[in-house]
Amino acid sequence: MKEHIKGYAYGEAGLEHSPVTKQDLELLKKTLLWSDDDNRFLKMAGDVLQDQTDAVLDLWYNYVGSNEHLVYYFGENGKPNEHYLSAVRVRFKQWILDLCHRPYDQAWLDYQHEIAKRHHSTKKNQTDQVQAVPIVHFRYIVAFIYPITVTIKDFLKKKGHSQEDVEGMYNAWFKAVTLTALLWCHPFVHQGEF
């Protein structure tokens, strides 16, 4: 049974349209050397990760929690907000599956834009009605491409796939993480420069 996810507005009609067009998206995928194999490997990765998302989030939250300069973004006055951390965690879990299983269509683009705004002062803290610092700084959104990519590999290995399949899933995941990270940067970038 699917748990209710607060703020999970995927596909909702009220979401703002992404400023990134589907044509932009196609060119970005081309830049990322995206192929049909990546679609296949991402789906495979989603199946592999489906029942491991709690373990993945444990690892990621342990990483964030052990870095004062990162957990900073989840609170104010040096105190992390546990309610905020928990609410984000549930959506972050779902993001893993959406990254792997959803088609990258208009609804997907629109929800990436919603996530982008939730990192930026445009909308940070509003979804969870929390008091916390007003923005996640840009530099960490891009830097996160590394840890969010490399830490997934051990989880991709856990279901007995060949090394070739693991590498295929890993590379597709790397592309997908890079793509979403850059989409999440849109609100931070000067108009016309994205």
Add this chain to the structure above:
Amino acid sequence: MKEHIKGYAYGEAGLEHSPVTKQDLELLKKTLLWSDDDNRFLKMAGDVLQDQTDAVLDLWYNYVGSNEHLVYYFGENGKPNEHYLSAVRVRFKQWILDLCHRPYDQAWLDYQHEIAKRHHSTKKNQTDQVQAVPIVHFRYIVAFIYPITVTIKDFLKKKGHSQEDVEGMYNAWFKAVTLTALLWCHPFVHQGEF
């Protein structure tokens, strides 16, 4: 004998100070899970790549050249500027070695900032005195993390290193590319949001 590299202003006193502090840099490296091993592996990668930089650039330029939406940034009115492409190529080769061999100190930060401005309308086209489109769009700077990372692996394998060393060099390279890409984004980001 070292060839003269036009616009290679590394370490020059006249360069603007990077707006990113050494303390910011340390926290970014922490975010990237940077360790002493990465320093060692990057140096090893530099030694491995030293005499392969032309082959690496052949691959990268073939990739850019076969993507109209990328070669676009090297010209105007749909015509790539060969002089511009050549001048950038020589600096790009040197960047590979600097990424691996240079200490990440103030001079390194300052030159990353110079490179950043050369991608942005702040300073694009000036170094090579060319007529070309006025900016490289932000999205491709981040997207490039993927191709610039994955394409290096085959070159890292060419000198008979163990699989463990190749993986070590590859991960350190991935971190270093992510770090420089995000530093190159500084001019594109709203003040106070970087």
